[in-house]
Amino acid sequence: MKNDAYQAIKKITIVGGTHGNEYLGPYFIRKAEQTERYRDNAIEVATLLANPEAFAQGQRFIHHDLNRSFTPDILVGSQPQHEHQQAREISRHFSREALDQHFIIDLHSTTSNMGITLIVRNDSPLNLHAAAYVQQNIPEARILFSDVDSTKAQSLNSLSRFGLAIEVGPIANGVVRHDLFETTERVVDLVVKFLTLGKTREVPRLPDEVTVFKIRERVPYPRDSEGELRAMVHKDLQDRDYRLLEAGHPAFRTFQGGDIRYDGEPGYPVFINEAAYYREDTAFIMTDKVDISLKQP
Amino acid sequence: MKNDAYQAIKKITIVGGTHGNEYLGPYFIRKAEQTERYRDNAIEVATLLANPEAFAQGQRFIHHDLNRSFTPDILVGSQPQHEHQQAREISRHFSREALDQHFIIDLHSTTSNMGITLIVRNDSPLNLHAAAYVQQNIPEARILFSDVDSTKAQSLNSLSRFGLAIEVGPIANGVVRHDLFETTERVVDLVVKFLTLGKTREVPRLPDEVTVFKIRERVPYPRDSEGELRAMVHKDLQDRDYRLLEAGHPAFRTFQGGDIRYDGEPGYPVFINEAAYYREDTAFIMTDKVDISLKQP
Numbered sequence: 050m051k052n053d054a055y056q057a058i059k060k061i062t063i064v065g066g067t068h069g070n071e072y073l074g075p076y077f078i079r080k081a082e083q084t085e086r087y088r089d090n091a092i093e094v095a096t097l098l099a100n101p102e103a104f105a106q107g108q109r110f111i112h113h114d115l116n117r118s119f120t121p122d123i124l125v126g127s128q129p130q131h132e133h134q135q136a137r138e139i140s141r142h143f144s145r146e147a148l149d150q151h152f153i154i155d156l157h158s159t160t161s162n163m164g165i166t167l168i169v170r171n172d173s174p175l176n177l178h179a180a181a182y183v184q185q186n187i188p189e190a191r192i193l194f195s196d197v198d199s200t201k202a203q204s205l206n207s208l209s210r211f212g213l214a215i216e217v218g219p220i221a222n223g224v225v226r227h228d229l230f231e232t233t234e235r236v237v238d239l240v241v242k243f244l245t246l247g248k249t250r251e252v253p254r255l256p257d258e259v260t261v262f263k264i265r266e267r268v269p270y271p272r273d274s275e276g277e278l279r280a281m282v283h284k285d286l287q288d289r290d291y292r293l294l295e296a297g298h299p300a301f302r303t304f305q306g307g308d309i310r311y312d313g314e315p316g317y318p319v320f321i322n323e324a325a326y327y328r329e330d331t332a333f334i335m336t337d338k339v340d341i342s343l344k345q346p
Numbered sequence: 347m348k349n350d351a352y353q354a355i356k357k358i359t360i361v362g363g364t365h366g367n368e369y370l371g372p373y374f375i376r377k378a379e380q381t382e383r384y385r386d387n388a389i390e391v392a393t394l395l396a397n398p399e400a401f402a403q404g405q406r407f408i409h410h411d412l413n414r415s416f417t418p419d420i421l422v423g424s425q426p427q428h429e430h431q432q433a434r435e436i437s438r439h440f441s442r443e444a445l446d447q448h449f450i451i452d453l454h455s456t457t458s459n460m461g462i463t464l465i466v467r468n469d470s471p472l473n474l475h476a477a478a479y480v481q482q483n484i485p486e487a488r489i490l491f492s493d494v495d496s497t498k499a500q501s502l503n504s505l506s507r508f509g510l511a512i513e514v515g516p517i518a519n520g521v522v523r524h525d526l527f528e529t530t531e532r533v534v535d536l537v538v539k540f541l542t543l544g545k546t547r548e549v550p551r552l553p554d555e556v557t558v559f560k561i562r563e564r565v566p567y568p569r570d571s572e573g574e575l576r577a578m579v580h581k582d583l584q585d586r587d588y589r590l591l592e593a594g595h596p597a598f599r600t601f602q603g604g605d606i607r608y609d610g611e612p613g614y615p616v617f618i619n620e621a622a623y624y625r626e627d628t629a630f631i632m633t634d635k636v637d638i639s640l641k642q643p
Binding site: 076079080083084107160219220221222223224225226227228230231277278281282283284287302304305306322323324325327328 | 517519525579
């Protein structure tokens with residue numbers, strides 16, 4: 050079973066610019082194409098600029114968030130909005146390539162202090178194995194585990210059972226940082242190497258278990274009766290992604306000058322003060338730290 | 347002469363949201379209004395949200411950069427674009443208030459690692475004095491000195507002889523950071539205090555001279571024949587705002603993998619890798635470090 054999945058992978062596609070204002074991905078792709086970075090790799094490696102129009106405008110999206118547009122009703126629909134059309138086009142692009150033979154690496158960046166994060170869905174062990182291999186080589190990389198149900202299969206990655214998303218940060222939108230560009234290259238190279246070894250030689254030996262951060266819930270901003278922000282992320286929480294947050298710790302500072310303390314179950318917040326999440330009313334996403342066995346049953 | 351200027355100041359206006367994706371200003375204004383922060387100040391303090399439409403959309407601007415729109419031809423023209431109309435409206439707003447009695451504090455933020463920067467034009471000693479007073483109280487604050495000519499009198503601040511712009515960073519666009527929000531409050535309070543003391547009691551004793559960074563030139567990105575970025579800011583230059591850059595130091599890393607070294611006159615770069623300046627083709631702005639006497643001639 051395990052080796053079957055590895056053997057099935059016939060192609061890797063590296064996707065950038067799913068969000069047009071996250072510049073690392075598009076420039077990664079341009080560089081990979083110009084330098085033929087993966088030309089001689091034993092598994093074919095392709096690249097895809099997912100939303101060239103949004104990238105050209107330096108916007109996350111034109112009409113809708115492309116990475117929330119891969120839902121069944123959009124994919125079979127005929128909505129004229131740019132990202133809905135784009136989602137259908139990308140879906141057709143991948144369908145032609147036999148999706149179950151396809152591993153998608155989607156490149157993202159975040160304004161949050163999340164370092165290197167590998168976002169993995171729980172529907173295929175192969176995805177977690179690839180992330181574990183990256184972590185074996187880059188110990189500070191963290192694995193963020195999302196249920197298929199919780200993400201409602203709306204992301205570009207959801208087109209295939211196989212894939213992961215890479216989030217690096219902190220980085221402002223609309224800029225390329227050389228250091229995080231190199232980080233992204235390092236992570237992508239490791240994923241490509243792992244899949245290639247798994248198919249052509251043997252699956253690298255992985256640890257018996259990995260620690261993952263499992264998405265629990267989104268925590269909204271405090272707002273007034275008119276829906277306006279009533280508080281900002283507290284400076285004692287800012288930049289503390291992946292660090293334990295317990296009840297009583299300051300979470301927000303109101304514009305009146307008071308502190309709002311966290312009063313939920315302890316957990317590990319991520320995407321703290323991510324720019325794109327103001328519009329999704331998410332101040333941070335709470336996760337649970339969980340050890341998962343990688344041993345075959 | 348000196349005291350005349352201080353006596354002339356009848357009103358201070360704090361402006362936020364000149365760039366709609368720099369969130370510190372708009373939220374500063376909202377808080378100042380809600381808490382009546384400057385209600386009892388001896389000089390009247392007003393606030394102005396400069397581009398509410400751009401702020402609502404989380405964009406720097408709708409059609410044009412508002413802070414490049416205060417030119418004579420736009421101010422007397424009838425261009426229908428949003429920011430050109432907005433520039434005329436703001437100009438009329440200030441004209442009603444007798445501009446030479448008016449001090450404008452314009453709140454900005456930058457994705458560059460510029461800490462606290464006070465941008466001061468060289469057309470009135472009062473502006474430099476206010477900045478020097480802030481620096482006396484916050485030694486890490488830096489003064490960026492721009493010629494009236496070099497800025498072509500196009501900024502919102504250019505509406506009055508009296509004023510300065512506050513830049514804090516690094517901060518991603520589209521977010522409020524509590525720490526930099528407090529920094530902004532501290533700086534604004536000091537400017538208000540200085541002007542108020544100067545008018546109602548006596549001008550605080552200032553140092554005999556201050557060090558300023560004088561804008562020399564904009565340094566563009568390396569581009570290919572089609573105008574596409576050929577390189578990114580080098581990681582050895584990134585975040586080194588206000589630190590000496592000399593010929594031979596790596597300035598860019600090309601997407602082919604090579605280094606491009608700085609080959610100009612030594613100087614102190616600022617706005618390194620500022621997101622908004624990609625579209626103005628400015629990788630950084632070179633400055634000269636100069637000591638300026640504050641003594642009266």
